[in-house]
Amino acid sequence: MAAVAERVIPGRGAAVSTWARANxxxxxxxxxxxxxxxxxxxxxxxxxxxxxxxxxxxxGVAAVGMTFVVIxxxxxxxxxxxxxxxxxxxxxxxxxxxxxxxxxxxxxxxxTIGLFNGLGVAVLRINPVIATLGVGSIASGLLxxxxxxALSRSHSDGIANLVSGxxxxxPNTVIILLGLVAAGQxxxxxxxxxxxxxxxxxxxxxxxxxxxxxxLVTIVAFGFAGVAAAVTGIMIAGFADxxxxxxxxxxxxxxxxxxxxxxxxxxxxxxxFARTLVGVAIVGTMNNMMLLLGLPTSSQLLVKGLVxxxxxxxxxxxxxxxx
Amino acid sequence: MTVPADLGPDVAPLAVMTAVGKSYGPNRVxxxxxxxxxxxxxxxxxxxxxxxxxxxxxxxxxxVSADEGTxxxxxxxxxxxxxxxxAAGVAVVHQHLSLVPTLSVEENVVLGQTPTxxxxxxxxxxxxxxxxxxxxxxxxxxxxxxxxxxxxxxxQLIEIGKAVIVEPKLLLLDEPTAVxxxxxxxxxxxxxxxxxxxRGTGLVYISHRLAEIYRVCRTATVLRDGHxxxxxxxSTTGSDELIRHxxxxxxxxxxxxxxxxxxxxxxxxxxxxxxxxxxxxGLSVSVRAGEVVGVGGLVGAGRSEFAAxxxxxxxxTGGEIRIEDVPRSRLxxxxxxxxxxxxxxxxxxxxxxxxxxxxxxNAVAPSLRRLSPGGKLRRGRVRQLAAEVLQSADVRPPDPTxxxxxxxxxxxxxxxxxxxxxxxxxxLILDEPTAxxxxxxxxxxxxxxxxxxxxxxxxxxxxxxLPELLTMADRLVIMREGFLTGSxxxxxxxxxxxxxxxxTRPVPGATEAA
Numbered sequence: 129m130a131a132v133a134e135r136v137i138p139g140r141g142a143a144v145s146t147w148a149r150a151n152x153x154x155x156x157x158x159x160x161x162x163x164x165x166x167x168x169x170x171x172x173x174x175x176x177x178x179x180x181x182x183x184x185x186x187x188g189v190a191a192v193g194m195t196f197v198v199i200x201x202x203x204x205x206x207x208x209x210x211x212x213x214x215x216x217x218x219x220x221x222x223x224x225x226x227x228x229x230x231x232x233x234x235x236x237x238x239x240t241i242g243l244f245n246g247l248g249v250a251v252l253r254i255n256p257v258i259a260t261l262g263v264g265s266i267a268s269g270l271l272x273x274x275x276x277x278a279l280s281r282s283h284s285d286g287i288a289n290l291v292s293g294x295x296x297x298x299p300n301t302v303i304i305l306l307g308l309v310a311a312g313q314x315x316x317x318x319x320x321x322x323x324x325x326x327x328x329x330x331x332x333x334x335x336x337x338x339x340x341x342x343x344l345v346t347i348v349a350f351g352f353a354g355v356a357a358a359v360t361g362i363m364i365a366g367f368a369d370x371x372x373x374x375x376x377x378x379x380x381x382x383x384x385x386x387x388x389x390x391x392x393x394x395x396x397x398x399x400x401f402a403r404t405l406v407g408v409a410i411v412g413t414m415n416n417m418m419l420l421l422g423l424p425t426s427s428q429l430l431v432k433g434l435v436x437x438x439x440x441x442x443x444x445x446x447x448x449x450x451x
Numbered sequence: 452m453t454v455p456a457d458l459g460p461d462v463a464p465l466a467v468m469t470a471v472g473k474s475y476g477p478n479r480v481x482x483x484x485x486x487x488x489x490x491x492x493x494x495x496x497x498x499x500x501x502x503x504x505x506x507x508x509x510x511x512x513x514x515v516s517a518d519e520g521t522x523x524x525x526x527x528x529x530x531x532x533x534x535x536x537x538a539a540g541v542a543v544v545h546q547h548l549s550l551v552p553t554l555s556v557e558e559n560v561v562l563g564q565t566p567t568x569x570x571x572x573x574x575x576x577x578x579x580x581x582x583x584x585x586x587x588x589x590x591x592x593x594x595x596x597x598x599x600x601x602x603x604x605x606x607q608l609i610e611i612g613k614a615v616i617v618e619p620k621l622l623l624l625d626e627p628t629a630v631x632x633x634x635x636x637x638x639x640x641x642x643x644x645x646x647x648x649x650r651g652t653g654l655v656y657i658s659h660r661l662a663e664i665y666r667v668c669r670t671a672t673v674l675r676d677g678h679x680x681x682x683x684x685x686s687t688t689g690s691d692e693l694i695r696h697x698x699x700x701x702x703x704x705x706x707x708x709x710x711x712x713x714x715x716x717x718x719x720x721x722x723x724x725x726x727x728x729x730x731x732x733g734l735s736v737s738v739r740a741g742e743v744v745g746v747g748g749l750v751g752a753g754r755s756e757f758a759a760x761x762x763x764x765x766x767x768t769g770g771e772i773r774i775e776d777v778p779r780s781r782l783x784x785x786x787x788x789x790x791x792x793x794x795x796x797x798x799x800x801x802x803x804x805x806x807x808x809x810x811x812x813n814a815v816a817p818s819l820r821r822l823s824p825g826g827k828l829r830r831g832r833v834r835q836l837a838a839e840v841l842q843s844a845d846v847r848p849p850d851p852t853x854x855x856x857x858x859x860x861x862x863x864x865x866x867x868x869x870x871x872x873x874x875x876x877x878x879l880i881l882d883e884p885t886a887x888x889x890x891x892x893x894x895x896x897x898x899x900x901x902x903x904x905x906x907x908x909x910x911x912x913x914x915x916x917l918p919e920l921l922t923m924a925d926r927l928v929i930m931r932e933g934f935l936t937g938s939x940x941x942x943x944x945x946x947x948x949x950x951x952x953x954x955t956r957p958v959p960g961a962t963e964a965a
Contacts, residue, residue: 318830320823327816330805337764337794337802338816338870339785398807 184412185301193356200349201329207264212376215361227286242354246347291366312401471520498674499889501859540620552599557581584612710925720909727769730756745924753933793876811837811851844869861892929953
């Protein structure tokens with residue numbers, strides 16, 4: 129009996145440790161929540177958890193879009209701040225009851241920006257950093273030209289109602305985020321496009337040699353990212369009832385950080401939208417805890433940067449060991 | 452575990468490895484390996500791909516550190532510090548080229564020890580050093596040439612020269628002849644002989660090419676799955692025995708193949724007429740169903756470029772490609788696949804596999820369209836097909852969830868070939884299908900080629916392995932610098948010498964000395 133037990137326990141331990149290694153971000157999230165619950169009185173309440181999710185849902189939607197780009201092996205979409213601003217402005221631009229149309233136009237604009245990114249990267253073979261920076265700059269320029277940089281205010285309650293509403297106590301923005309994560313995950317796991325996306329990201333030349341239309345896949349991935357950024361813009365517009373040209377500033381980095389903290393490697397391979405959701409939750413929980421502890425912004429940035437780098441290094445150490 | 456070396460009792464060994472072990476994560480790649488290298492040694496380290504040869508060399512040269520055991524060079528212990536190893540007189544020629552392609556030959560030769568004068572780079576001394584290397588190798592190249600403009604063979608030779616020029620006491624060579632022509636290989640061996648005669652350099656030679664091992668070395672250590680299987684004296688050990696040590700049992704390598712009788716061949720599946728494109732200058736080649744047409748030539752003869760054109764990976768600039776008698780003017784890999792063409796590319800890592808994904812994901816990649824009617828993936832069928840491909844290609848282990856990068860080169864190659872079979876190609880283009888794979892995988896792949904030809908698949912076999920071409924092909928076409936320089940039928944002149952003669956024949960319009 130003793131011998132059997134001895135053999136079983138290390139086996140189970142090893143399995144747990146393998147699982148933990150593969151899911152470092154999730155483990156970190158659990159640790160954060162436990163620590164918060166134990167040491168911060170205001171932390172463990174359902175209201176606070178909902179707050180965390182709601183405050184991060186705007187960035188989270190952009191992160192879902194960013195995940196498509198990262199899985200496709202194209203690193204980053206730096207045009208997101210511009211796309212968010214364009215989306216927000218267009219959503220606010222309509223008077224009266226045409227807010228549905230305004231939303232559709234905003235989404236279409238996001239899609240267009242994304243397709244231009246995709247064309248630049250896939251067809252013109254421009255480095256994604258350069259291509260998306262360029263396209264974003266053009267989009268910002270056009271928007272500035274059109275609006276003169278003026279603050280845009282809402283003329284209609286439709287979008288505001290949609291964004292600020294709640295279903296069974298859950299904010300609609302959170303529902304939108306969860307819906308997009310689920311949609312992305314279904315697309316990734318259950319469709320041909322999902323398989324193509326992963327192959328393209330892991331090795332686009334080999335994918336092409338196996339008949340994967342890698343250019344099309346890349347263009348579609350950027351298209352999704354553009355649409356997601358536009359959704360973020362619409363959500364911000366509806367929530368704040370106003371938007372200026374800088375409304376999307378910083379979202380591209382926060383979204384990328386959430387994707388990477390979630391554990392989707394920039395080199396392709398392991399990837400999922402659920403991981404991105406975990407990444408978003410980690411960023412949100414960390415921010416929330418630091419806020420509750422009353423840390424000044426300077427310390428918050430410092431901690432965020434350190435955690436970001438630490439988790440990437442830890443992840444690489446463990447995944448290298450598996451090779 | 453002593454190496455039979457002419458090591459007198461008073462002579463200190465160059466290097467002693469004792470009970471060395473190494474793991475990468477959960478994978479143990481070396482177990483308890485001990486090695487003593489005498490001055491003036493000519494020692495081979497051999498074994499199949501994945502046996503641990505390269506890891507052993509890296510430990511000996513300080514590139515990686517051993518988890519267990521000790522490594523001494525003279526009386527200096529090397530603990531994973533390549534600078535220590537270098538200072539102790541060890542130089543390495545790595546399997547993967549370490550030259551910086553964007554720098555010139557002279558800059559590469561002195562890389563890491565750039566000669567300076569009062570803090571400034573001394574171009575004059577750098578050039579002198581580079582000339583020394585080039586003279587030693589008998590290469591007529593301007594030292595200012597950018598490395599990316601050189602052929603792979605020239606790069607490999609410079610790599611060797613770079614290692615030799617520091618006058619090492621111990622020179623480690625990891626598969627140095629993979630991209631060299633027979634003539635260049637002979638020149639390399641002459642250089643190694645000279646180094647040993649003139650400077651007493653000890654040589655450690657890694658290869659799984661047996662002929663080379665017997666040419667260069669006197670003693671050998673055989674590794675299998677990281678274990679030290681045997682230490683042998685090559686003057687008393689035959690190649691059969693060596694192979695048995697390497698694979699652990701007899702391998703039945705195909706030594707002759709009977710082509711499908713001409714009367715039984717099917718219609719022409721591929722015909723090119725004066726085909727032109729990047730690196731290809733007017734090729735007219737045809738392949739019939741059931742036929743194996745070999746494409747011979749030196750590295751850089753334009754054979755892979757030819758394959759890339761046929762598979763729609765490069766843009767045709769002239770001539771015609773007819774697949775099953777239909778001219779195909781706009782090919783992409785996806786279109787080529789629809790027309791029944793499959794390609795097993797030469798560069799397995801760049802073009803073959805997505806190494807960070809699972810073997811299963813790689814195995815089903817060309818079949819995804821068929822497995823996802825309406826875009827929805829039939830996950831059950833995907834899993835089933837992945838298992839089937841791995842099973843029938845004899846991939847070890849046949850685990851569809853294993854990461855592709857964890858497999859040996861031979862098993863990776865079995866996937867790259869095997870995954871095309873469910874797509875039932877009618878023309879299969881194989882570009883160096885057995886390069887860098889172990890003998891066992893090679894045997895499996897050769898048998899599979901024969902079976903496919905008998906099933907009526909037309910096969911275009913590009914290979915630099917002359918015995919392979921002569922064994923497997925029905926007939927040969929030979930290329931040089933993008934031109935067709937000849938063709939061979941089985942019968943008189945079906946010899947390696949004749950292939951080499953045609954592969955080095957002056958191309959049309961070229962003027963050069965013999």
